Amino acid sequence: MALGRDYHGQDCGMGRALEVVGERWTLLIVQNAMFGVRRFNDFLTRLDIPKAVLAERLKHLVDYGVMEKRNYQGSPPRYEYELTERGRELWLPVYILTGWGQRITDKEAPRTFHHAECGAQLDEAGACPNCGSVPIEKVEMRPGPGPKRTDPVSRAMNRPRRLLEPIVREQ
Amino acid sequence: MALGRDYHGQDCGMGRALEVVGERWTLLIVQNAMFGVRRFNDFLTRLDIPKAVLAERLKHLVDYGVMEKRNYQGSPPRYEYELTERGRELWLPVYILTGWGQRITDKEAPRTFHHAECGAQLDEAGACPNCGSVPIEKVEMRPGPGPKRTDPVSRAMNRPRRLLEPIVREQ
DNA sequence: TAACAAGGTTCATTCACCGAACCAACCTGT
DNA sequence: ACAGGTTGGTTCGGTGAATGAACCTTGTTA
Structure with missing residues (x-):
């Protein structure tokens, strides 16, 4: 493939990783999945991304085993996209990267991340200062001081919640 | 900017991080800089990337304070690109990501990474199993069992060496 | 019966990536 | 003195990906 998504000549894992999650928007999709977003229209709402691009990225992630598409309701058919173990490893x-990007901004962080079991804020490497490494299911996200988006999906995120816990929009 | 490199509506640091290092090839450039590559033509050799794209990416990284361009020789003028502290934080x-990409391949790793002071191989999170977290200057790269590129720059990498130590091509 | 929602597909336009060619300054060999 | 090589780029035409708007399908609710 001349132009595009692969890094044919690379000898190390990074080339492969970028083929799977290196395209525009992809890592933001994965991040939002970690924050609890699961449905097509909720990703749309959070990301301001063209529908065609979102559909292509989700398909790509499913093809590579990073996400799973599940039909959770038969009629009308409705789907949700959930991270696999491989995806959660990201x-x-x-x-x-989120912390790095935050530090090169003048704004304050919209969310902070804590070890759910002891409440301590995670350090720059993602570990708990008291307890060491923390698996993603044990991470709690809390609203931070920084500016936040105001769409319904983002608002549903603005309370303390475990990562991966599915978002439920208020009616 | 309608199309392109920014993620205007994102409220978290990831959007910012991707503006700086999220474009095609950029993270591979940063990785190779960590491996000791410093010169324009050496990046070209390792990456099989169009010259125009490499020039643009390097300029972008310099603009955002991830790399520094240094004139290290006056006549003929020669330059090297070196990671800043901000870049080394990546x-x-x-x-x-390299380890993650490696695990979803069937190939073996071309390089392994060790704590230079005790020799232990780093774990999946980049820490030394004996000593805990390891700064990039204390990481030693060793040739692994997997397939490697055969260009002169890649060959110069195929011996145990500290990260960030500049590559010298054999004549 | 109309409107609405979810989860997409299609399409024209715009823009970025690609690879090949070109360039300029300097050095080295003959 | 001149050819050819090295470094570090720039220019350019062609191609393919991203964008946003419009449209579609299936089913539900008013």
Whole structure:
């Protein structure tokens, strides 16, 4: 493929990783899945992304085993996209890159991340200062001081919640 | 900017991080800089990337304070690109993503990473199993069992070496 | 019967990536 | 003195991906 998504000549794992999650929007989709977003229209709402691009990215992630598409309701058919174990393994790079990006901004963070069992805020490497490494299911997200989006999906995120816990929009 | 490199509506640091290092090839450039590549033509050799794209990416990284362009020789003028502290802070995500990409391949790893002071191989999160977290300068790269590129720059990498130590091509 | 919601597909336009060619300054060999 | 090589780029035409708007389908609710 001349132009596009692969990194044919690369000898290390990074080339492969970028083929799977290196395209525009993809890592933001994975991050929002970690924050509890599961439905097509909720990703749309949070990301301001063209529908065609979102559909293509989700399909790509499903093809590579990072997400799973589940039909959770037969009539009318409705789907949700959920991270697989392979996808959940991306938690640390997602967390660290988010922190890195936050530090090169003048704004304050919209969310902070804590070890759910002891409440301590995670350090720059994603570990708990008291207890060491923390699996993604044990991470609690809390609203931070920084500016937040105001769409319904983002508002549903603005209370303390475990990562991966599905978002339920208020009616 | 309608199309392109920014993620205007995102409220968290990830959007910012992707503006800086999320474009095609960028994270591979940063990774190779960590491996000791410093010169324009050496990046070209390792990456099989169009010159125009490499020039643009390097300029972008310099503009955002991830790399520094240094004139190290006056006549003929020669330049090298070196990671700043901000750039070196990307070590953990680069390492973890590389490992993740490696695990979803059937090939073996071309390189392994060790704590230079005790020799232990780093774990999946980039820490030393004996000593805990390891700064990038204390990481030693060793040739692994997997397939490697055969260009001169890649060959110069195929011996145990500290990260960030500049590559010298054999004549 | 109309309107609405979810989860998409289609399409024209715009823009970024690609690879090949070109360039300029300097050095080295003959 | 001149050819050819090295470094570090820039220019350019062609191609393919991203964008946003419009449209579609199935089913539900008013």
